[in-house]
Amino acid sequence: MSLDVRELTVTFGSTRAVDDVSVSIRSGEVVVLLGPSGCGKSTLLRAIAGLEHMDGGTVSWAGADLGGVPVHRRGFGLLFQDGQLFPHRDVAGNVEFGLRMAGAPRADRRARVDELLELVGLGGRGARPVASLSGGEQQRVALARSLAPRPRLLLLDEPLSALDRGLRDRLVVDLHDILASTGTTALYVTHDQDEAFALADRVAVMDAGRLLQTASPQQLWRRPRDEQVARLLGYRWFVAADALSAAARPSGVQPPDVLGLGAGSLVADPDGPLRGRVTGHRLTRSGTNVSVIVDGLGCMQARAGSLQPLPVGAAVRLRLEPDEVAVLGHPGDAHAGTG
C-alpha cells in the first residue's frame, strides 16, 4: 500500500462534500474514482493533493502522515480538466517546470522534456507557444508536464472531459498505454464509465460525498454492491430471480438473487424464453433499440440485432444477455473488494 486515505472528510459550510472516505492505492495501480458530477470526487482528489482543507481524517504515503506537508512538497502530480498551462511559457518551458522546481540540471531537463514530448506524441514541438496548440495537444502537454518530475502519485481530474468525443476515445487509449509504460501510480477522476473501464485497475464509485464500492471493473459491473451502485453504473431495471423462469435465468443465478438490467441486457431472439410486446423503437449505431412490455416484468428496453424495425404492437420473444446482466451483491458480501 502506498497511498492510504483514512476517514477523510471535507465540508463546505454545512455540506459534507467528502464524507468519511477511506481508500488505498498500491504502487503502480490505477484507481478510477467514478461518480456523477457534484458527488465530491474532485474535492477528494484535491484534498489528497493538499489543495483542500480537510475537516477530518488522514492522508498518508508509505505510512507517513502528509497532514503537515504543503502541496509543493508532496511529490504528487495533478492534471486539470483544462490543462492550466502557463501561458507565458512555451511547450518545453511548461514541461520542464517541475524539473526546475526540483533543481534538475539543464541537460537532464532537456533530455527529459524531449523524452516526454515524444511519449505524448508531440516530439519536436518544444518551442511552440502553448496558445498555438489545439485542446487535445494542450492536454498532452499538461500530461507531459505532470509526468516529467516522476511524481510518486499522479492525480487526474477529468482530464478528457473538455475534449470532443472522438479525440477523447483516442486519448484514453494513449493515456492507458502511457500510464502502463511508465508504471505510474494514479488516481483518475471521471464521470465517464467508458474511461473508467478503459483505464482502471480498480474503480471506486462515489455518490453524495460517500465512497459506495471499490472493485475491479469486471467485478463492479457484474456484481455491484446494491441497487444504488447499480443505478450509478447505468442499470435501470431490477428483477428478482424468482420472477424469471429457470430457463430465462442466466446460469448461476438463483433466488434470492436480484438482477440489474440495462439497455443491452434484453435481446430479441425468436427462441427466447421471455415474451413481450413492442411499444416503440429507435435506431442506434449498433442496431435497433425497442421499447417492450415484457410479460411479468413490465416496461423495458431491448436490443433487436438487425436494423429492420419491429412494428409497434408486434409480439416479440426475448432472452437475457448474460454478459450484460448484473447480479446485485448478497448482503453478506456487500463489501467484497472494498479497501
Place this chain on the structure above:
Amino acid sequence: MDRHGRRLGIALAAALPAAFLAIFFAWPVGSILARGLLVDGAVDLSGVTETLGSSRTRRVVGQTLAQSVAGTTLAVLLGLPGAYLLYRCNFPGRGAVRALVTVPFVLPTVVVGVAFRSLLVDGGPLAFLDADGTFGAVVAALVFFNYAVVVRTVGAMWAHLDPRSEQAARALGASPARAFWEVTLPALAPAIASAASLVFLFCATAFGTVLVLGGPAYGTVETEIWVQTTQFLDLRTAAVLSTVQLVVVTASLALSGWSRRRRETALRVQPDTETARPVRRADLPAVLVTAAVVVGLLTPLTSLLVGSLRTPTGFGLGNFANLSTTGSGDSAGGGLGSGLEVSVWQAALNSLRIAVDATWIAMLVGVLICLLVSRRPRRPAARRALGVFDAAFMLPLGVSAVTVGFGFLITLDRPPLDLRSSVVLVPIAQAVVAVPLVVRTLLPVLRSIDERLREAAAVLGAGPVRVFATVDLPVLGRSLGLAVGFAFAVSLGEFGATSFLARPDRPTLPVVIFRLIGRPGADNLGMALAASVVLATMTTIVIGLAERLRVQSAAAEL
C-alpha cells in the same frame, strides 16, 4: 517548521499595511469622528444638530448633492453615445479620440478648475456667459472630468457584448430603438451603475475644481471643511462636516462595490472577441453628440494653452519665464500668504520629490494589500480572517482627500506622533490617497489569474514565493508599471490633502497654482495658467507612459 515560517511571513505581510492604514487612516478618521461627536468623553450630539441645523450647512449639503446628481446624470447621458461610438464602432482615428477623451480625467483637479476659469473670467472667450463661480460652471467642469469614466467603463463592456442577442431581438420584430432599450441597455446596466456610482463619488468629493471655480458664493462639503478649518478655525464644525462626508462616501462606495460585483458576474458570460463594426447612417445622433462633447473637452484645454501664452505685452513665453520668480504682488500684499516663498519651478521640483516618496509608499502598501486580499486560503478560519481584512482594506478605497488632510492635521501634530514639521507628512498623506488607485489597478489582474494555475505550479514543487514569481509576477508585471504611473500622477496633482499639510516654504505645484489664481493681476493669472500647463504636461506624460503598459484585459477597470 515550514508551515510556521509561512504563517509568520503572511502575518508580517499583513501587519505592515494594517499598521499603515491604522495609523494614517483609521486614527485620523476616528479622531475626526470623536471631535465631532464627543465632548469631554461623552457622546454629545448638540454640535452635530447645531451644525446640521445651520442654514449655511444645509446650503452646502444641498449644493453638494445637487452638483453630484447633475454631474453624474450629464456624464452618463453624454457618455453612453461616446461609449457606443468609441468601443462598438470602428473608424479611422478612433484610438486618438479615445486617448483625447481620457486626458481630462488624468488632469489634476486644480488644472481643470484653472482651465475653466480661463474660459469664464473677464476677458476670457466665454466671459459673456457670466458663469464664473456658478453652479453651471462647476457641473460643466465635473462632467469634463468624469466623461471618460463613463465612456471607458461602459465601453469596455459594450465592446464585449455579443451582438447576436440584439440581432435576435431584431429578428423577432424589435425596432433598433426597441432592441437597444429591451436587450442592450439591460445588459449594460451593471456597467452603467458602476460608472455612475464612481462618478457620483468623484463629484461628491471634488475639491480642487470646486475651490478654484466655485468662488466665494459656491461651496460643497469638501470645500466647507477646508474653509471652516483654515479660515474660521472652527475644527468642531469641520469635524461634523467630515463625518457627513464619510457617510456620503461610504454609501456611494457600497453602491459602487455592489454594482462592480454584478458587472464582474455579468462579464463572465461575455465572449472575448471585439465586436466593432463600421459607423453607419443610423449612428448619426451618436456621432453628433460625441463630436459636440469632444469640442467641449477641447475648448477649456485650448483656452488654458492660449491663455498661458498671452502676456500683457502680447503673445509669448513671458508667463513661463516668470515661473522662475515668486510672482508679482509680493510688494503690494506684503502680508502672510499673499506672496510665494519659492519660485514655481522650485515648487515643481518639490512636487516631483514628494511624488517619488508617495509612490513607493503607496506601491509598498498597495501591493501587499493586493497580495493578501487576492489569496484564497483553504482553512476556514483563515478565510474568515481574510474576509475581515478584505472589508477593512476596502474602507479607504474612496477616501476623501480633504478628510485625510484634515485628519492628519488634528492627529499627527502632537505626541505620540508629531509629524507637523516633518517632510514625510505630505508624501504619506498622498500615499493614503493613492493606495486605493493602486489596489484598484492591481487587484482585478491578480484576481483574474485562475487559482488552478497557482495550484499547478505548487503541485509541481513550487513554494509560495516561487508560485508568486512564476505565476503572479509575469501577469502583474505590466500592471505594476501602470500602478506606479497612476500613483505618481495622483501624487503630482494631489491638492485636497496637500492643501492642509504643505508648509509655506515647501509648497507643491498645485498649491502654488491655487495661490496664484487667488491673487489679483493679469501677471498672476498668466503664471497660474503657465504653471497649470506645466503640471498638466507632467501628469499627461506620466500617464501616457504608464498607459503603454496597460494590460488589455484590465481595460475595464479605471
